Every structure is written in C-alpha cells, then in structure tokens.
Amino acid sequence: MTFEPATRPGTGPLRHDALFYRTDDDYVTGVRSFVRAGLVAGEPVLIAVPGLRLDLLRTALGGGTELRFVDMAREGRNPGWIIPGVLHAFVEEHAPARVRVVGEPVWPGRSAQAYPRCVQHEALINIALAGRPVSLLCPYDAVRLDVEVIADAASTHPFLIRDGDRQPSAGYGHPENVVDSFNQPFPTPPPSASTLFFESSGLSGMRAMVAALAHQAGLDREQVDDLRVAANEIATNAVVHSGRPAVARVWLDDDGLVCEITGSSVLTDRLAGRLPPSPVSDSGRGLLLVNYLCDLVQVHTDNTSTTVRLHMHRRAEPATGTAPTLGS
Known part of the structure; x- marks a missing residue:
C-alpha cells in the first residue's frame, strides 16, 4: 500500500490538523473557532473528546441540535475503532456533504498500552479518509503530554495550529512509515499465562x-x-x-x-x-x-x-x- 498524494497532504479535500493548546482557554478558543467556521458553512459537526473536555465544550459551545457530542474515552477506548465507528460512520452518514470533526484520541492519562495504536490511528486517517470532504481538528495538551507525544502528533498531522497560527508541519511523515515504526514486538507474556x-x-x-x-x-x-x-x-x-x-x-x-x-x-x-x-x-x-x-x-x-x-x-x-x- 503506497500513499502518493497528488497535492500536499492537508491541502486537498481532507484537512487533518493538530491543535496544540496550553490552557483551557486555548482549548476552547481553538475548538470554538473551528466549529463556528463549520456551522457558518452549513457543515455537520461532530465533537469526539474525552471526559471533562466534553463537558467543557458543551458549556462553551451550547447543546444545539447542529452539534453532535461523543465521549472519546468510551467510543474511542480502542483506537482501532475510531476510524470505522466514529469518523467513517459520520462521513458516510452525511455524504457527499463536507463534515467537520473535533477528535481527541490522545489525552493525559491515556494508557501506555493504547498509545502506539493511537499514533497509528492518526497516521492512518491520512490514508483511510484521503479524498473525503472532511475537516478534522485533533487537540493535544502541549503542557501535560510528553514532548515525544507532541513530536508524534507533528509526524501524523500535515498542519499544526499554535496560538491561532496554522502552519505546515515540518515533521510530517508518510503514514505508512509512521504506522510501521510503531509495529513493535510486545513484551513477553507473564509466566502465569x-x-x-x-x-x-x-x-x-x-x-x-x-x-x-x-x-x-x-x-x-x-x-x-x-x-x-x-x-x-x-x-x-x-x-x-x-x-x-x-x-x-x-x-x-x-x-x-x-x-x-x-x-x-x-x-x-x-x-x-x-x-x-x-x-x-x-x-x-x-x-x-x-x-x-x-x-x-x-x-x-x-x-x-x-x-x-x-x-x-x-x-x-x-x-x-x-x-x-x-x-x-
């Protein structure tokens, strides 16, 4: 399987950006701007974020029928289910219209076991949804997440947003290479197995x-x-x-x-x-x-x-x- 985009990733129908936030205000401001642009354009909007972040955005954005909220900690507990069960399902439901999604698959407290599959998930979005009319914003806590996590986010998102400034990611890598780099042997099962x-x-x-x-x-x-x-x-x-x-x-x-x-x-x-x-x-x-x-x-x-x-x-x-x- 080879990924050879006709245009730079992030400039075609699929827009896949990482939002690096440092405070709750940064988080709300970045997400609200993204969501409002979608609502103005008449695009269906899905917000899939975990736990308290879901409550924070519900309060900040309101609970209108034009917004759909999903608890990522539940629906995306298995990173392998996020593309088919959350993203692809929403895209297909509204096809051929353009849709807008806030998706936060990595958050402080996400298990170390799940993390490699999260990075692979982010990379595979660029293949699975290539050519689909989707704007996807993925928030990352730039304070509480390790620097390696932020670097991985830069490798899986063609564009990065910091302080409202959207720029191409210098660290973006081919999705297949990122996926393969996390294809590592597992720790040995315990003797009690x-x-x-x-x-x-x-x-x-x-x-x-x-x-x-x-x-x-x-x-x-x-x-x-x-x-x-x-x-x-x-x-x-x-x-x-x-x-x-x-x-x-x-x-x-x-x-x-x-x-x-x-x-x-x-x-x-x-x-x-x-x-x-x-x-x-x-x-x-x-x-x-x-x-x-x-x-x-x-x-x-x-x-x-x-x-x-x-x-x-x-x-x-x-x-x-x-x-x-x-x-x-």
Whole structure:
C-alpha cells in the first residue's frame, strides 16, 4: 500500500490538523473557532473528546441540535475503532456533504498500552479518509503530554495550529512509515499465562479456555461472550489462512484479561479492521468486529507471523451502544 498524494497532504479535500493548546482557554478558543467556521458553512459537526473536555465544550459551545457530542474515552477506548465507528460512520452518514470533526484520541492519562495504536490511528486517517470532504481538528495538551507525544502528533498531522497560527508541519511523515515504526514486538507474556497450541479442530477448546479465564477475571457475561467471539475470529484466521497450528496465551492483568493469539499468517493490510468492507465483499468483517468488541486490540506482524492481543477491562456498569453495521 503506497500513499502518493497528488497535492500536499492537508491541502486537498481532507484537512487533518493538530491543535496544540496550553490552557483551557486555548482549548476552547481553538475548538470554538473551528466549529463556528463549520456551522457558518452549513457543515455537520461532530465533537469526539474525552471526559471533562466534553463537558467543557458543551458549556462553551451550547447543546444545539447542529452539534453532535461523543465521549472519546468510551467510543474511542480502542483506537482501532475510531476510524470505522466514529469518523467513517459520520462521513458516510452525511455524504457527499463536507463534515467537520473535533477528535481527541490522545489525552493525559491515556494508557501506555493504547498509545502506539493511537499514533497509528492518526497516521492512518491520512490514508483511510484521503479524498473525503472532511475537516478534522485533533487537540493535544502541549503542557501535560510528553514532548515525544507532541513530536508524534507533528509526524501524523500535515498542519499544526499554535496560538491561532496554522502552519505546515515540518515533521510530517508518510503514514505508512509512521504506522510501521510503531509495529513493535510486545513484551513477553507473564509466566502465569495459560497457553494452548491449537489447530482448526481445537478452536472449541481455545474458546472454552478464554471463557473460563474471562469469568475468573471478573468480566460480566456480555464481556465473556464478546471476548469469546473476538478470540474465535482471530484464532480462526490464524489457522485457516496459514494452514498451520497457532498458539493462544491468556492471562489476568490489573484491568481484566488479555488474550494473545499468534499464527503463521502475515497481516499486510495496514487498514485491516479500520474500514468497513464493501457490502459485496465476503471478507474483511472479522477484525472490524474484533475492534468493536474489545477495549483494546494490539497487532504486531513480522515476516513470518502475526500476533494479536485482545484486552477486555472489567467494568462497573453495563455498557450501552449500538452494534456496528459491518456490511456498509
């Protein structure tokens, strides 16, 4: 997959800017200016930011029906779901009209485990939405986030905004190169991990192991079912595509449960699971569904294998939401 834009990224239909803010006033001023420009132009506006930032913007912008607010900490808890479930869904809903989105996928307190997938997400926007009529503003806390995070934001956004001044990013890199630079091997699973080598005939045993340990981890019934489905999707792909045995490792962590599956097939499509497949396609729905079901999905691939880690976190209250439409 090669990204060769006809024009400089950020000057075509897709506008993907990073807003570096230092105070709440900076944050509100930058977002409000962006949103108001969209409203004046008659563009639908989506605001997808986490937690207290959502409350801050609701107060500053008002709650008119022309604005849609989404809690990124919930809907974007798995960075792999942001493009298909938040951005692409909004673009398709209003196509062919131009839309405007405030999206904050990285914030102070975002887990270190999720961060590499966040950077890959930001880079992949430049491929997944290339040529689409979208103006996307991504706020970054320039005070509380590490300097490395700010540098990564500069590498994934063609234009940067500081103090109201929009300038091309000197650090912008080709999206594929950024994605590949974060394709790093995972830390070794703990010695306590339960391990199962399996072939296609052993999928039921793998599902049983995952379900039993999910119960032990304190996940609720819906989460147990979701993780079992997600693990089965990844495990099936691992043994069917390669025709060789695969290995599942499952362990409890502080948040809940981690299920890791390694197979001999090699995942080459950087956008796999990030965009809905064509309605006439017979494939491409599995990883999309997995991204929807899990709290975090990590992927590492090399020349001989692919490893997928599925994270499911304990929750204090039942989750709500609408299941994705995987065929559109």
